[in-house]
Amino acid sequence: MGGRAFLFPGQASQAVGMARDLYERHESVRARFAEADEVLGFALSALCFEGPEKRLVQTEVAQPAVFVHSVAASELLAAAGLQPTVVAGHSLGEYSALVAAGALSFEAALAVVGERGRLMQAAGQEQPGAMGAVIGLADDAIEDLCRQAADAGVVVPANFNAPGQVVVSGERAAVERLGALAAQAGAKRFVELPVSGAFHSPLMAPAARKMEVLLRAVAIARPQVPVLINAAATTDPNQLRAHLIQQITSPVRWAAMVRQLAAMGIESALEVGPGTVLKGLVRRIVRSIAVESAGTAVEIAALKEEL
Numbered sequence: 001m002g003g004r005a006f007l008f009p010g011q012a013s014q015a016v017g018m019a020r021d022l023y024e025r026h027e028s029v030r031a032r033f034a035e036a037d038e039v040l041g042f043a044l045s046a047l048c049f050e051g052p053e054k055r056l057v058q059t060e061v062a063q064p065a066v067f068v069h070s071v072a073a074s075e076l077l078a079a080a081g082l083q084p085t086v087v088a089g090h091s092l093g094e095y096s097a098l099v100a101a102g103a104l105s106f107e108a109a110l111a112v113v114g115e116r117g118r119l120m121q122a123a124g125q126e127q128p129g130a131m132g133a134v135i136g137l138a139d140d141a142i143e144d145l146c147r148q149a150a151d152a153g154v155v156v157p158a159n160f161n162a163p164g165q166v167v168v169s170g171e172r173a174a175v176e177r178l179g180a181l182a183a184q185a186g187a188k189r190f191v192e193l194p195v196s197g198a199f200h201s202p203l204m205a206p207a208a209r210k211m212e213v214l215l216r217a218v219a220i221a222r223p224q225v226p227v228l229i230n231a232a233a234t235t236d237p238n239q240l241r242a243h244l245i246q247q248i249t250s251p252v253r254w255a256a257m258v259r260q261l262a263a264m265g266i267e268s269a270l271e272v273g274p275g276t277v278l279k280g281l282v283r284r285i286v287r288s289i290a291v292e293s294a295g296t297a298v299e300i301a302a303l304k305e306e307l
Contacts, residue, residue, distance in 0.1 A: 003085025008093030012277035063117035070273030101223035124197020136188030158200035231256035
């Protein structure tokens with residue numbers, strides 16, 4: 001296949017000051033943030049540009065923040081003539097990917113993402129949980145440890161991010177038990193993540209049920225380029241809708257998705273939006289895909305120069 005992939009980051013890529021340079025330089029970005037402030041009912045732009053960080057990291061703010069920054073950046077790339085051959089997103093990033101591919105309108109996706117963040121934060125308050133990154137163990141070893149730790153409660157693999165980096169999610173006691181078991185099994189590190197809930201686990205079921213009602217009512221068009229979901233590329237709106245419903249309680253298979261991109265012949269990719277998390281993960285998964293960042297005004301201007 002060849003070509004270029006656009007990769008869209010998920011929650012945890014947010015940072016105070018994000019997208020401010022794009023906002024100051026580009027009218028299209030100002031328009032997107034104005035729309036977001038109005039639709040969401042709070043000043044997302046001010047929280048992105050000025051913080052405070054403790055508010056920006058809250059799920060109901062972080063998710064629309066990353067989404068709006070990512071879409072605004074992808075629209076600038078499109079205006080410069082940079083088009084993807086295939087798109088992929090990490091969890092929340094799949095909404096940005098679907099907008100970039102023409103499957104979802106910005107307006108529809110923004111409303112859904114705003115509600116997704118709110119529902120996932122509420123689910124975390126109703127059923128408090130935890131997440132932790134296990135460094136240095138194989139995927140199947142962690143799946144086995146989750147089964148062993150289940151006597152302390154629900155714990156499941158949530159993100160298969162890269163070889164030797166898997167995030168687990170579930171009830172706090174079970175996640176802590178898994179951390180202890182991982183240390184005994186020879187893990188290099190176990191790091192608890194600063195999150196507001198047990199994302200991509202059965203504890204998110206209340207949010208998933210409400211999201212299903214929302215997503216059944218949203219218009220999803222056939223994307224103009226393939227969208228990678230669960231390590232398979234698709235242009236089927238029904239498959240995309242079903243995946244968006246399932247993703248809140250299902251694991252993110254990022255490593256498998258990146259390997260699929262390599263199998264499709266993709267040799268270059270842009271990380272579109274805030275941060276460089278995906279760039280680092282791709283480097284650990286396959287060396288054949290060169291990833292450049294496309295989240296700041298300087299980075300996007302440099303890509304336009306290359307054209």
